[in-house]
Amino acid sequence: MKTPQLAKHYPFAxxxxxxxxxxxxxxxxxxxxxxxxxxxxxxxxxxxxxSLEKFTFFFRPPYFTVIGASLLLALSTSILCFLIAYPxxxxxxxxxxxxxxxxxxxxxxxxxxxxxxxVYAWFYVLEREGILNTLLRALSITHEPIAFLNSTFxxxxxxxxxxxxxxxxxxxxxxxRFDSKLLEASYDLGAxxxxxxxxxxxxxxxxxxxxxxxxxxxxxxxxxxIPELMGGDRVMFIGNVVSQFILGDxxxxxxASFTVLSCIVLVISALVLYQLLSWFxxxxxxxW
Amino acid sequence: MRSVRLKGLKKSFLQGGMILDGIDLxxxxxxxxxxxxxxxxxxxxxxxxxAGLERADxxxxxxxxxxxxxxxxxxxxxxxxxxxxxxxxxxxxxxxxAYSLKLKKVPKEVIKEKVLKIxxxxxxESHIHKLTTQLSGGQQQRVALARAIVNEPDVLLLDExxxxxxxKLRERMLIELIELQDKLKxxxxxxxxxxxxxxxxxxxxxxxSPGGRIExxxxxxxxxxxxxxxxxxxxxxxxxxxxxxxxxIGSDPQVSIEGVGRLKVHIxxxxxxxxxxxxxxxxxxxxxxxxxxxxxxxxxxxxxxxVHSIVYHGRSTQYNVLLSNKTRLQVFEQxxxxxxxxxxxxxxxxxxxxxxxxxxxxxx
Numbered sequence: 001m002k003t004p005q006l007a008k009h010y011p012f013a014x015x016x017x018x019x020x021x022x023x024x025x026x027x028x029x030x031x032x033x034x035x036x037x038x039x040x041x042x043x044x045x046x047x048x049x050x051s052l053e054k055f056t057f058f059f060r061p062p063y064f065t066v067i068g069a070s071l072l073l074a075l076s077t078s079i080l081c082f083l084i085a086y087p088x089x090x091x092x093x094x095x096x097x098x099x100x101x102x103x104x105x106x107x108x109x110x111x112x113x114x115x116x117x118x119v120y121a122w123f124y125v126l127e128r129e130g131i132l133n134t135l136l137r138a139l140s141i142t143h144e145p146i147a148f149l150n151s152t153f154x155x156x157x158x159x160x161x162x163x164x165x166x167x168x169x170x171x172x173x174x175x176x177r178f179d180s181k182l183l184e185a186s187y188d189l190g191a192x193x194x195x196x197x198x199x200x201x202x203x204x205x206x207x208x209x210x211x212x213x214x215x216x217x218x219x220x221x222x223x224x225x226i227p228e229l230m231g232g233d234r235v236m237f238i239g240n241v242v243s244q245f246i247l248g249d250x251x252x253x254x255x256a257s258f259t260v261l262s263c264i265v266l267v268i269s270a271l272v273l274y275q276l277l278s279w280f281x282x283x284x285x286x287x288w
Numbered sequence: 289m290r291s292v293r294l295k296g297l298k299k300s301f302l303q304g305g306m307i308l309d310g311i312d313l314x315x316x317x318x319x320x321x322x323x324x325x326x327x328x329x330x331x332x333x334x335x336x337x338x339a340g341l342e343r344a345d346x347x348x349x350x351x352x353x354x355x356x357x358x359x360x361x362x363x364x365x366x367x368x369x370x371x372x373x374x375x376x377x378x379x380x381x382x383x384x385x386a387y388s389l390k391l392k393k394v395p396k397e398v399i400k401e402k403v404l405k406i407x408x409x410x411x412x413e414s415h416i417h418k419l420t421t422q423l424s425g426g427q428q429q430r431v432a433l434a435r436a437i438v439n440e441p442d443v444l445l446l447d448e449x450x451x452x453x454x455x456k457l458r459e460r461m462l463i464e465l466i467e468l469q470d471k472l473k474x475x476x477x478x479x480x481x482x483x484x485x486x487x488x489x490x491x492x493x494x495x496x497s498p499g500g501r502i503e504x505x506x507x508x509x510x511x512x513x514x515x516x517x518x519x520x521x522x523x524x525x526x527x528x529x530x531x532x533x534x535x536x537i538g539s540d541p542q543v544s545i546e547g548v549g550r551l552k553v554h555i556x557x558x559x560x561x562x563x564x565x566x567x568x569x570x571x572x573x574x575x576x577x578x579x580x581x582x583x584x585x586x587x588x589x590x591x592x593x594x595v596h597s598i599v600y601h602g603r604s605t606q607y608n609v610l611l612s613n614k615t616r617l618q619v620f621e622q623x624x625x626x627x628x629x630x631x632x633x634x635x636x637x638x639x640x641x642x643x644x645x646x647x648x649x650x651x652x
Contacts, residue, residue, distance in 0.1 A: 184341050185374035187361045189388040189439065199387075203378050 037257035054257040063241070063258075067265055070238040074221035075273075077159040078167070078213050084160065085168040085212065090201075093175035104172070107165055118162065119229050126154055150232030158230045163220055167212035174208030175201075206281035213277060214270065221266050238262045289473050290352035290442040291317035292338060297347035299333055299500075308333055308500040310347070315443075315477055317352070320469045322478045322486035322508075325496030326523065331479045334496075335445050338477070340364050351442060367436040368445045372452065373428050375420040381407065381431055382416045388439040406434045426457050433468070443475045450485060462488045483524050487512065495520045518650045521571040528577075528617045531652060534568040543570055543649075547613030552588045552644040559651070567652035574618040576646040579607055579638050581630060587641035593617065595636045609638060 038055070040048045092103050110118065125131045126148035133145040148154055182204070186196040202209070224239020242262070245255030292315040299308040308330045315321045325331045336342040338349060340361030349357045356364055367388075375384050382403055383390075389399045407413050410430040415423060420431055429449065436444055446465075450458045466489055469476050480486050486493050487508040495503045495511060497519050504516040515521035518529060532545035537558070542550045553570060555562065562568070578587070593609035596616065600606075607619040617640060632638060 179374065181370055181372065181374040182376060185368070185370060185376070186387075188339055188341070188366075188368050189435070190362045190391045191387075192362055195391060200376060204376075 033256045034260055036253050037260045054254055055261060057254065058258055058261055066236050066238060066241050067262065069235055070221050070262070071265070071269055073155070073159070073223070073227070073237060074217045074269075076156065077163055077220045078216040080156070080160055081164050081167040081216050082209065082212065085164055085171055086209075089168055089172040089175050092172055093178065094180065100176075107168060110161075111165060115162075115225070119158065119226075122154070122158055122161070122230070123149065126157070149230065150234060152231065152235065154230040155227050155235075158226045159220060159223065162226065163216045166215035166219075170208040170211040170215070171205060174205040178204065203281055206277070209281060210274065210277050213273065217273060218266065218270065221269075222262070289318045289475060291315060291350075291475065292443055292477065293350040294334075294338075295348040295350070297334070297337060297349065298345045299330070299337060299342065300345060308337075308344075311500065311502060313494060313502055313505070315475060316492065317475055318473045319491045320466065320476045320478065320489055322480060322490035322493040323496060324480060324483060324486040324493055324524070326498060327481050329496045329498045330500035331481075331496050332447055333500075335368070335447055335477065335479045338443070339366055339368050339445055341368075365442040366445060367439055367441040367443075368447060369432050369436045369449045371448045373420075373432040375428060375431055375435070377419065377421055380417050380419055381412060381423070384420055384431055385435045385438050387435060392439075402438060403434075406438050410434050425453050426461065429453060429461060433465075437468075437472065437474070441474065443477060446476065446478045448480050448482075449478075451480075451482075458485070465489055487524070495523065497523075514648055515571060515650070518569050518571065521648065521650060525573060526618060527571045527573055529650075530570045530572070530615065531567060532570070534562060534566050534649070535564065537562055537564055543568055545613070548591065548611055548615070551591075551647075553647050553649055554644045555649060561651045562649070569650040569652055571648040571650055572617075572642055572646065574606065575604075575620040575622075576642050577617070577619045578641040579609070579619045579621055579632065580641070581632060581636060581638055583639060584641055588644040589642050589647075591617075591640045593638055593640060595632060595634055595638055598632075598634065607632065607638075609640060 038050055038052060040051050040053075042048045092100060096103055123130070127133075128145040128147065128149075130148075132148060133142070136142045136146070178201070182200055183196055186200045187193075191199065222239050222242075224237060224243055227235060227237045228240060238258075242255050242259050245251045245258060248255075292313075294311050294313045297308055297311040297313075301307075311334060323331045323334065333342060337344050340356075340359065344357065347357075348355055351365070356366075376387070379387070385403045385407060386399050389402060394402075404413070404416075407416060410433065412427065412430055412434065415427060420428055423431065429452075432449070450461050453461060462485060465476075465478075469489075476489075478486070478489055490508050492505065492507055493511055494505045497503050504511060504520045506514075511520065511524055515524065515527075521527045521529065530543070530545055530548075530551075532543040532548075532551075534553075535542045535544060535550070537555065541553050541555050543553055544550045551570065578584070591611060593611045595607055596610045597608045598605060599608075602623070604620045604622050607621065609617045609619060611617060619640060
């Protein structure tokens, strides 16, 4: 009966293995990364002082473009995902009835397939002789094949395809628990469908919407596989730059400082996004 | 303040079950009207049809002289108080009540004045800035009421509004509702399965039976004293039903019951179904029967029985008496004295007396 006693007096004891794992494989490397971004080493590997030189290296227009492109990618992915996910979640939760669980299942199924398979599947759809081009020509909408691949369009398609469930699931979970009597009360008190959406439904699932936004925004900010595979080499994103520096010769510490820099940008932009969402989803207590 | 008129209203659900089968009903303007029926009889569906939350399969709904059958819900001058209140959890008390006024773009100062006035009337002025989840059940109930009437609807629909409250609070809210209706003169439609609530509040009431039919419409007194069908007699209050054969309709009407004998009845108005020798059911309310161990004169009917069980209710005592043919009759006696002259105990032989005018004769 030793273990229950331990758990009783030191309730956190059970978390010790996880904490060790987290420290050794996450916090320690992160600390090394941060340290590596502004420490200078001598040729022999000794300590030679601090410098912000590796940060100032990135204060140049090409890198601004990279960070801007990543922000734009993350923001547009999360907004588009929201615009697509919300109606689907709404429909599933309120009109799904007995099909609810089946619909949910169908949404989760693609998750069980390997990521690269998703990408190749989209290659088949988007390539010059692919399904989409064949279809468009068969319907006489176009005559020449369109180069869908290696474009922003292809990147966005793949980003939305991959990140949609992260937005959809929290919103669905929140709407599913939603008391539909509140909607009826709102209509009864004279609100139209749209007024009810803005004043009741959206504010009441604001927490789920915020969760969804962060689940999409944060990873898509650092996403590099999808732009790399679907966008060719046309646009550079943070992920691509970091991987180039880290994998390149002698440029590892530049990669570290760029990672730290983009982390700072990410934290700031996430905070701004949070404030914007809070403002947007506020019930507008007395002003509307 | 307008009347509600339902004409041939029909509603069925795909899954079957609840069905309204051609309801004709007029809810008079400015009256407190109660719709009483057992769970699942379709009374809530009826209310939802009037509110516009459901669409009727057939039939019409009129508000005054205006047909509102196809009017969308948010355009109907009708408001509901929901069973579980359905208060908006993200808004405070003030904003909950102000919701409909703000939608109507009423000027801010007017909204403030109206809402504060109504919250004061409901003793909620010290809770204006609280979230509704921080209020007690009774307070939430009053917020829901305030939210529904601040808009001055023509008809207020109440869907079992007191079901979630405890008994004492419910009694108090009933009185408050009656006073509120007296003051506003709005047409109230109160849906409930609780006969006590319905009898307490209603100016007029309708009884609905499972299968969605209106059994009887009338004042609470009419319904209770003169039930039209045995369903109404059984559902509203408690009653004793004895079936037998009807005799001597013209001169001295009597019902003969097997193993008991002949009992005198009174027929105030002759009904179509009544004829010599037909089957009929007598309904006698337990409190209309006088129980005693002694022989008493001046009653038109008397039966002998044995006390089978006694249930003490406080203000009254219920005696269950077995007749010679093993029929059980319930009798209520007021507990008027601390030390009654006559103590009736288990297995005592007793006489049951009642006047023939207190019997209601129903179709078998």
